Amino acid sequence: MIVVLATLFGIFAQLSVLAFGGGNTILPEMQRQVVSVHHWVTAADFNALFALSQAAPGPNLMVVTLLGWHIAGLPGLLASALGMFLPSYLITLIAMGLWERFKDRPWRAQVQAALVPVTAGLVVASAWLITKVAVSGFILGCIVAAAALVSLFAKRVHPLWILFGGAMVGLLTGLF
Numbered sequence: 001m002i003v004v005l006a007t008l009f010g011i012f013a014q015l016s017v018l019a020f021g022g023g024n025t026i027l028p029e030m031q032r033q034v035v036s037v038h039h040w041v042t043a044a045d046f047n048a049l050f051a052l053s054q055a056a057p058g059p060n061l062m063v064v065t066l067l068g069w070h071i072a073g074l075p076g077l078l079a080s081a082l083g084m085f086l087p088s089y090l091i092t093l094i095a096m097g098l099w100e101r102f103k104d105r106p107w108r109a110q111v112q113a114a115l116v117p118v119t120a121g122l123v124v125a126s127a128w129l130i131t132k133v134a135v136s137g138f139i140l141g142c143i144v145a146a147a148a149l150v151s152l153f154a155k156r157v158h159p160l161w162i163l164f165g166g167a168m169v170g171l172l173t174g175l176f
Helices: 002-018 023-037 043-055 062-101 106-134 138-153 159-173
Strands: none
Touching (some): 002 023, 023 043, 023 062, 023 106, 043 062, 138 159
16 A cells, blocks of 8 residues: 555656646646556546546646545545645745746746647647547537537536536437
């Protein structure tokens, strides 16, 4: 059990320092580690835990604690949460002090601009990973995604109704 807890802490500590631009940027590597490398959960279980974490109120990376709990109970939850949040917290404290110190330097804006495409690419990779496992019918998935986008942007439908609608389509078509 100690080995599993140390491994959980180590995996999430490494991911913690890579999660600039938001937690979803590290989903592909998180999924690879817990599904493909360590075989702690299946791809479907990973998607279910991710969906549950996104539907619940709270931090965007609640999936980390759910994975830890699923893998090793309360000790796993604590190990994964500490691994995910402690290193980035410490780095943020140091970086923010330096960032403020060099606020007038021209290279600061260049660094910020350079991180935008990196973050966008990581978010797209995360979306592709989740979609690849979750959507069993490509055409139906495209239709649901298009309807969700139109509902969200053109009709201004609340996102919870869109999630509910997607879940109902999944239930009615047997995709779950």
